Amino acid sequence: GQSLEQPSEVTAVEGAIVQINCTYQTSGFYGLSWYQQHDGGAPTFLSYNALDGLEETGRFSSFLSRSDSYGYLLLQELQMKDSASYFCAVRTGGFKTIFGAGTRLFVKA
Amino acid sequence: DGGITQSPKYLFRKEGQNVTLSCEQNLNHDAMYWYRQDPGQGLRLIYYSQIVNDFQKGDIAEGYSVSREKKESFPLTVTSAQKNPTAFYLCASNPPGAGGEQFFGPGTRLTVL
Numbered sequence: 606g607q608s609l610e611q612p613s614e615v616t617a618v619e620g621a622i623v624q625i626n627c628t629y630q631t632s633g634f635y636g637l638s639w640y641q642q643h644d645g646g647a648p649t650f651l652s653y654n655a656l657d658g659l660e661e662t663g664r665f666s667s668f669l670s671r672s673d674s675y676g677y678l679l680l681q682e683l684q685m686k687d688s689a690s691y692f693c694a695v696r697t698g699g700f701k702t703i704f705g706a707g708t709r710l711f712v713k714a
Numbered sequence: 715d716g717g718i719t720q721s722p723k724y725l726f727r728k729e730g731q732n733v734t735l736s737c738e739q740n741l742n743h744d745a746m747y748w749y750r751q752d753p754g755q756g757l758r759l760i761y762y763s764q765i766v767n768d769f770q771k772g773d774i775a776e777g778y779s780v781s782r783e784k785k786e787s788f789p790l791t792v793t794s795a796q797k798n799p800t801a802f803y804l805c806a807s808n809p810p811g812a813g814g815e816q817f818f819g820p821g822t823r824l825t826v827l
Contacts, residue, residue, distance in 0.1 A: 638814030647818040655813060706755055
């Protein structure tokens, strides 16, 4: 079957750096995306990696290793507003995307 | 402003009734999607459509139906055959060549009593 694995919860302190890992096993792979979702809200797109390496967008960076079927989202200079759920998602082919179960990030003061 | 609208935000229905959730976009995107999200879980794909008058089943299509008569609209009907319809339903779209980025509507929270 197809699966994406990510930790269910992560807790970090304001101002710190946190890394959320995602490993995937899918029948096809076009790229790995990351989304943020606050409680009761809709997911918002953060990043997309189609090739190996690190992509940086402000305080957020995302990494992909296709040979290891692994990626991560790195959040720097954590702020209270970063408390949310973070989902990795794999575009498996054409228009289809599979989402992980999500990692709930708690940022403490 | 361009975006995706879903209405209503909250919907209550009695068991055994069909209900249709609306999704409209003015982003001129060809591809549209319906996802279901249960508490503490990720998104599961119900149906998707690449172009008008064409749609494909996702991973959990049983008990749902869709239509795509216009580019802007992709309504989802939750039928009485859906065993556990209470969930948060999200509509999304993306333009061609967008890579992984999907744009989401605000969602409809359906509760079946």
